Amino acid sequence: MKYVVTLGGKERVVELVGGAGSQVTAFIDGEPHAVDALNLPNGSVSLIIDGNSYDVDFERPAGTDALDPNLNLRVRGEVFSLQVMEERRKRLQEATARAGGAGGPAQITSPMPGKVVKILKAAGTPVKEGEGVVVVEAMKMENELRAPSAGVVAEIRVKEGQAVEMGAVLAVLGPA
DSSP states (O other): OEEEEEETTEEEEEEEEEOSTTEEEEEETTEEEEEEEEEOTTSOEEEEETTEEEEEEEEOOTTOOTTOOEEEEEETTEEEEEEEEEHHHHHHHHHHHHHTOSSSOEEEEOSSSEEEEEEOSOTTOEEOTTOEEEEEEETTEEEEEEOSSSEEEEEEOOOTTOEEOTTOEEEEEEOO
16 A cells, blocks of 8 residues: 655655565655564554664644544654655545635546546536535545535536546536
8 A cells, every 4th residue: 555654844655565474565755665563562563674673652643533644653762743644545635625726717636547437517517615526436446526615517528437647637616
């Protein structure tokens, strides 16, 4: 599985590829690292990364829940605040943010390559913020792309069954 990890304002793509038992290969920005992980009884995790040993404590910042991507790690007495998101979720979040840009019509774009499986709203249809407009299937998962704000569907630029690339404009929303 791929994750986007943000630490100190810098994003890194981390892909974990399973191995035997607790061993995995972590590809960080494409560079492989051998990792062996062991959950300790006190809730910490013992990691051996490329032969170096680390005990890591995980903590969620106050007021956050298990779905919040923010996380604090304590490694060798130093605390690091970072954000960890599945790559797919990060792309969906970015596509939604792009769709809600200030001024002019909002565009709903595909967050990844896939296939349009359903058009939920036709051109000329009013939509409320958060209403589904188009469903794209990618990596065997259906992703409902929603209106970033209330308005009217000005254009639907795709058809059901059509293959789309990442960033393709699927629909355009105009003001209500």
